[in-house]
Amino acid sequence: MHKKQDIPPKLATWLLHRFLRDDLAEDVSGDLEERFSTLQEDRSNLRAQLDYWYQVLAYIRPFAIRKHSQQPPLYRAMYKNYFTTSLRAMKKNKLHAAINIAGLSVGMTVAIIIGLWIKDELSYEKHFANYDRIGRVLQHVTTNGQVDTWWSVPWPLADELRKKYGDNFTHVVLTTDAENAVVAYQDKRLMQSGIFAEPDFGELFTLSMLHGSRDALKDVSSVLISQSLALTYFADSNPVGKIMTINTTMTVHVAGVYRDIPEQSEFNGVHFIAPWQLLYNESGWIKNMYEPWRPNPFSLYVGLAANRDVNAVSAIIKDAKLKNLSAELAKKKPALFIHPMNEWHLYSRFKGGYQVGGLITYVWLFAMIGVFVVLMACMNFMNLSTARSEKRAKEVGIRKTIGSYRSQLIQQFFSESVLTVLMAFILALLVVQLSLPAFNLVAGKRAQLPWGDATLWLYAVGFCVLIGLIAGSYPAVYLSSITPLKALKGGFRASKGSAWARKIMVVTQFTVSVTMIIGTAVVFRQIQHAKNRPIGYETDGLILVQTNSNEFHKHIDAIRNELQQVRVIVDVAEASSPTTESWSSTSVIKWNGKDPDLSIDFSNLGVSANYGKAIGWEIAQGRDFNRDILSDSNAFIVNETAANHMGFAAPVGETVYWYDEPMKVIGVVKDIVSNSPFEPVKPTFYFIERNAGGFALFRIDPDQPVQQALHAIERVYKKYNPEKPFTFRFVDEAYAQKFGNEERIGKLAVIFTSLAIFISCLGIFGLSSFIAEQRTKEIGIRKVHGATVFQVWKMVSADFIMLVIIACCIAVPVAYMLTSEWVSRYSYHISVSWLIPVTAAIAILTITLITVSWHTVQAARMNPVKSLRAE
Amino acid sequence: MIETRLGDFEEAILLVAGILGDQAYALKITEEFKRQTGREVSIGAVHSTLDRLEQKGFVKSALGESTAVRGGKRKRIFTITALGKRVLKDAMDFRLSLWKQYPLLAGKLNFS
Numbered sequence: 008m009h010k011k012q013d014i015p016p017k018l019a020t021w022l023l024h025r026f027l028r029d030d031l032a033e034d035v036s037g038d039l040e041e042r043f044s045t046l047q048e049d050r051s052n053l054r055a056q057l058d059y060w061y062q063v064l065a066y067i068r069p070f071a072i073r074k075h076s077q078q079p080p081l082y083r084a085m086y087k088n089y090f091t092t093s094l095r096a097m098k099k100n101k102l103h104a105a106i107n108i109a110g111l112s113v114g115m116t117v118a119i120i121i122g123l124w125i126k127d128e129l130s131y132e133k134h135f136a137n138y139d140r141i142g143r144v145l146q147h148v149t150t151n152g153q154v155d156t157w158w159s160v161p162w163p164l165a166d167e168l169r170k171k172y173g174d175n176f177t178h179v180v181l182t183t184d185a186e187n188a189v190v191a192y193q194d195k196r197l198m199q200s201g202i203f204a205e206p207d208f209g210e211l212f213t214l215s216m217l218h219g220s221r222d223a224l225k226d227v228s229s230v231l232i233s234q235s236l237a238l239t240y241f242a243d244s245n246p247v248g249k250i251m252t253i254n255t256t257m258t259v260h261v262a263g264v265y266r267d268i269p270e271q272s273e274f275n276g277v278h279f280i281a282p283w284q285l286l287y288n289e290s291g292w293i294k295n296m297y298e299p300w301r302p303n304p305f306s307l308y309v310g311l312a313a314n315r316d317v318n319a320v321s322a323i324i325k326d327a328k329l330k331n332l333s334a335e336l337a338k339k340k341p342a343l344f345i346h347p348m349n350e351w352h353l354y355s356r357f358k359g360g361y362q363v364g365g366l367i368t369y370v371w372l373f374a375m376i377g378v379f380v381v382l383m384a385c386m387n388f389m390n391l392s393t394a395r396s397e398k399r400a401k402e403v404g405i406r407k408t409i410g411s412y413r414s415q416l417i418q419q420f421f422s423e424s425v426l427t428v429l430m431a432f433i434l435a436l437l438v439v440q441l442s443l444p445a446f447n448l449v450a451g452k453r454a455q456l457p458w459g460d461a462t463l464w465l466y467a468v469g470f471c472v473l474i475g476l477i478a479g480s481y482p483a484v485y486l487s488s489i490t491p492l493k494a495l496k497g498g499f500r501a502s503k504g505s506a507w508a509r510k511i512m513v514v515t516q517f518t519v520s521v522t523m524i525i526g527t528a529v530v531f532r533q534i535q536h537a538k539n540r541p542i543g544y545e546t547d548g549l550i551l552v553q554t555n556s557n558e559f560h561k562h563i564d565a566i567r568n569e570l571q572q573v574r575v576i577v578d579v580a581e582a583s584s585p586t587t588e589s590w591s592s593t594s595v596i597k598w599n600g601k602d603p604d605l606s607i608d609f610s611n612l613g614v615s616a617n618y619g620k621a622i623g624w625e626i627a628q629g630r631d632f633n634r635d636i637l638s639d640s641n642a643f644i645v646n647e648t649a650a651n652h653m654g655f656a657a658p659v660g661e662t663v664y665w666y667d668e669p670m671k672v673i674g675v676v677k678d679i680v681s682n683s684p685f686e687p688v689k690p691t692f693y694f695i696e697r698n699a700g701g702f703a704l705f706r707i708d709p710d711q712p713v714q715q716a717l718h719a720i721e722r723v724y725k726k727y728n729p730e731k732p733f734t735f736r737f738v739d740e741a742y743a744q745k746f747g748n749e750e751r752i753g754k755l756a757v758i759f760t761s762l763a764i765f766i767s768c769l770g771i772f773g774l775s776s777f778i779a780e781q782r783t784k785e786i787g788i789r790k791v792h793g794a795t796v797f798q799v800w801k802m803v804s805a806d807f808i809m810l811v812i813i814a815c816c817i818a819v820p821v822a823y824m825l826t827s828e829w830v831s832r833y834s835y836h837i838s839v840s841w842l843i844p845v846t847a848a849i850a851i852l853t854i855t856l857i858t859v860s861w862h863t864v865q866a867a868r869m870n871p872v873k874s875l876r877a878e
Numbered sequence: 879m880i881e882t883r884l885g886d887f888e889e890a891i892l893l894v895a896g897i898l899g900d901q902a903y904a905l906k907i908t909e910e911f912k913r914q915t916g917r918e919v920s921i922g923a924v925h926s927t928l929d930r931l932e933q934k935g936f937v938k939s940a941l942g943e944s945t946a947v948r949g950g951k952r953k954r955i956f957t958i959t960a961l962g963k964r965v966l967k968d969a970m971d972f973r974l975s976l977w978k979q980y981p982l983l984a985g986k987l988n989f990s
Contacts, residue, residue, distance in 0.1 A: 031925075031954075033941070033951050033952055034903065034904070034941060034951065034952060034953055034954035035904070035921075035925065036949075036951055037944065037948035037949065037951030037952060037953060038903065038904050038905040038921055038925075038948070038953070039905075039921065040947070040948050040949045040951065041905055041945070041947050041948045042905050042921065044947050045947070061920065062920055062921050062922060065920030065921065065922035065923060066920075066921070066922035066925070067922070068922055068923075068926045069926075070925075070926050070929045070930070071922065071925065071926065071929075
């Protein structure tokens with residue numbers, strides 16, 4: 008009957024079975040085959056083939072196509088079943104489920120918190136409408152033989168830029184740095200932080216006004232105040248037109264109220280903006296400047312004109328300052344450039360005239376930590392899944408025997424892992440919500456979970472499902488493929504490959520952990536190192552008061568006497584800047600034998616004669632100031648660094664010229680750390696300031712309770728100085744703040760490192776329980792043959808210890824490189840010794856051993872009769 | 879033909895299936911339809927109609943014998959149900975009554 012061996016086109020048959028309803032499969036394919044062979048007999052083979060195709064395609068009709076929508080109840084039941092079995096699997100293996108969920112949720116918590124932190128860091132200055140057009144003019148200057156970057160500029164530069172380079176800018180705005188001033192309205196006098204700015208400030212930074220106009224600063228007697236300042240002084244009434252005074256002498260009327268500048272801004276905390284012209288008119292020092300281009304006390308902000316590029320404009324204005332300098336000042340070779348607003352916060356470190364990052368380093372660092380921690384948690388999940396796969400194999404075998412499709416098994420495993428991940432995610436959200444306040448405290452942030460951001464949630468859930476799919480991929484894909492026969496015979500063993508993958512993951516986890524431990528240890532050593540640095544004076548019981556007034560200066564002796572008599576203070580002195588900072592520097596210092604090409608900046612500090620005694624500095628050579636020796640008003644005390652720079656064999660008695668005025672060096676004082684405790688001390692000289700210093704330093708009598716002493720000081724202070732509010736700082740606290748950034752990083756690093764270690768340990772904890780279980784019989788046999796508990800324990804633990812040792816071998820060089828690089832950015836730094844990595848390695852080995860031993864010891868102690876009988 | 883819930887093509891297929899009796903499976907019906915009408919339709923189209931008729935309850939189907947030429951696969955035999963027969967008859971009666979009222983032809987037709 009069959010003359011030809013031709014069968015219907017295979018492709019068409021395949022296609023037919025792809026779409027055809029299952030219940031129609033038999034009769035339809037029968038019909039088509041019958042027709043095919045009839046046609047083949049009667050006509051030609053080709054004709055039959057073509058017809059077959061036509062018939063198949065003609066079957067693509069709604070009625071014949073397999074419908075998924077017909078089965079929803081069945082599917083729902085199936086998913087319900089997956090859900091139930093997943094829950095049952097978790098219940099059965101409580102330990103594994105707990106490890107999985109705990110590990111994952113810790114990982115996610117870290118990721119979410121780091122995500123929030125990064126989001127906050129990236130949001131700086133973004134709320135300004137002209138965000139991408141604003142820049143600040145900075146200068147690279149060559150001083151003490153190296154290129155430094157200065158954030159401030161001389162005041163005539165603003166006009167220079169406006170007049171000669173005006174077409175590059177929409178606005179050029181000169182401002183002072185934010186500084187505290189006494190702001191008074193009627194009887195209310197408080198210290199408020201604010202700036203003096205040129206009129207365009209409001210326009211450039213698009214201040215959002217509640218009352219009045221942001222343009223009002225053109226009027227010299229006006230002031231713009233922040234919403235919170237308005238609330239403090241005027242409660243709810245409209246303050247526009249009210250008369251206030253700044254630093255008692257400047258009388259201004261409120262011309263507008265602006266919304267507080269957000270926290271994520273350099274200008275956060277600026278509560279009043281007064282006209283720069285007012286400062287110029289009122290304070291003689293700007294007007295009467297001997298060399299206006301010499302001092303660099305102001306900030307300069309610009310708005311770039313349309314179509315102007317930051318780099319191009321930077322190149323154009325590069326020499327705008329240099330052209331106006333005397334030959335002597337030109338030695339510093341100031342090169343101006345524009346620092347765009349989008350780099351203010353994250354890219355603000357300059358070294359040798361180049362930008363070298365800044366906070367962005369930490370953003371990357373933490374982002375990497377976040378990614379690693381999540382990866383580690385995922386690895387745990389995968390590891391435990393693969394480890395358990397040998398047990399699950401039987402389940403798969405039985406399911407398959409009963410008639411489960413492979414696709415159903417895949418779905419089951421995936422739904423199990425996705426369910427676990429989602430549970431972990433919910434737990435993580437809870438933990439984040441609870442721990443955010445603590446985190447914010449440590450990180451100095453006000454981060455919050457964005458509950459209302461729908462897209463973010465979409466991403467988060469998508470991310471969870473992705474993790475679930477990745478983590479569940481091994482059991483889903485591999486395990487579902489095994490034949491039931493193999494699985495049920497009990498001979499199923501996870502492939503060699505999966506054991507390797509497991510080992511690699513453990514090594515990766517511990518490499519990350521060890522690296523983080525070393526990194527954290529180095530951060531802390533570095534902070535401690537800087538804290539232990541001799542700072543040159545006594546901070547305990549020293550309080551700093553910003554006086555800013557002649558009244559205090561006039562009455563300082565009376566105040567001292569009155570407070571000394573009641574034994575409240577030991578001494579009180581005056582200075583022109585806080586002890587913890589140095590505000591003024593000068594390069595107009597000459598001495599015999601000075602290299603004429605050298606330009607050195609000396610920090611200088613005007614003090615009262617008893618300053619050194621009050622702060623407790625240490626004289627290394629010569630003597631301290633003495634108020635009874637008249638010639639001391641033309642004398643310098645220099646610090647050791649300055650003495651070294653000058654290169655005198657015996658500095659005491661030498662003469663130094665300051666603006667051509669001869670000053671006699673009467674003493675050398677040990678270096679006082681006044682700037683960053685991580686940087687070298689600057690060459691500094693001290694001289695007796697006859698005028699008001701601006702800052703008072705009280706040394707409280709150590710026998711006095713601090714609170715009472717403060718009250719007494721305030722009372723006496725107010726008596727002689729009724730115009731000024733009494734605000735003070737403890738010098739030791741102010742000094743401690745210098746470590747703020749590093750300490751924050753250190754604390755965060757500790758938290759993240761401990762969590763990373765926790766996750767790694769969870770992982771090996773789970774793995775060791777599994778290995779111990781798997782090797783029960785082996786251990787039993789070994790014990791029957793005389794192995795001791797210790798030997799068995801050693802044998803089982805050794806595998807893990809090996810992995811951790813490998814991890815240490817990888818981590819130590821990596822961590823060494825990373826930390827050396829980090830440490831080297833501080834001039835005053837530790838050298839990363841071999842002790843830290845070794846300690847870290849020993850610590851992690853100990854932790855591993857303890858973790859693993861929990862199960863291995865149990866396994867080793869088990870009665871071999873029990874373990875061998877089991878079957 | 880809303881009244882009888884039976885389409886033109888459906889009616890033809892139903893009749894052909896009736897004619898074929900125990901050999902009424904999709905392929906045979908298609909071939910018979912072509913023989914009777916000269917119109918070429920695909921098996922799928924016929925099957926689709928049969929499926930619709932079955933949903934309406936005019937036919938029922940069952941898997942029958944298999945032959946070698948079909949690769950050992952069984953046929954799906956469609957049989958007209960009682961409801962199907964009544965619907966066919968209704969359709970015919972309806973047409974007849976219409977024809978009888980048709981002015982030109984009224985009384986001149988003999989269908990018996």
